[in-house]
Amino acid sequence: MTAAPGATTTWTTVCPLARIDVEGGVTALVGGRAVAVFRTHDDAVYALDNVDPFSRASVLARGIVGTRGDVPFVASPMLKQPFDLRTGVCLDDPEVRVASYAVRVVDGVVEVAAPEPGPGG
Template identity: 65%
Template sequence: MTWTEICSVDAIPLEGGVAALVGGEAVAIFRTYSGEVFAISNVDPFSGASVLSRGIVGSRGDVPVVSSPMYKQAFDLTTGRCLDDDSVSVTAYEVSVVDGRVLVGAASLEPAREST
């Protein structure tokens, strides 16, 4: 698997995100309050805007989520599934933190359907 080094883990604010290009794709990388790091597509499938990295990071129950800054749909950070519309998801990516550096790998889940 090819890994793309993004930044130091400390460069991602707790409960925040950053955007990066990975293999030509816009990817949003998030760090939860507990320090876990996740990566999903940065493109909001409802608006088409590349903005998910600016969303609100939190949780629904035990599921870490980001709520889109556009229309507020919540996306599961582990799978990319939209919790507000089961027919929509975004691509989720493999993530690794090595020696304090965040690495993003291949897509781990392709979107089921992206609405436009």
């Protein structure tokens, strides 16, 4: 995700990286949205919307984190659809996706960029 020229990114502090289990996830409220933050086996950190678009349940942070080839993904705990942690695209149905968010780790603390407001917001 890139910011528009002149735009300021608002970062929300989530937690220390050490509080997220390897191949696990946590949920945080970021800009009024439930966001799932994941840590992979190689300590990469990603953030997606927490709502599974297939079941409409807010559960992705409790999914199984793994890789398919070189693609890091989370499998929904409801119906097991895998979502690319980098883009939010469903690996089994590319027409379906969840929003992904910029993430950074500063001094061992995970921060997620707040979603940009939609039109009129």
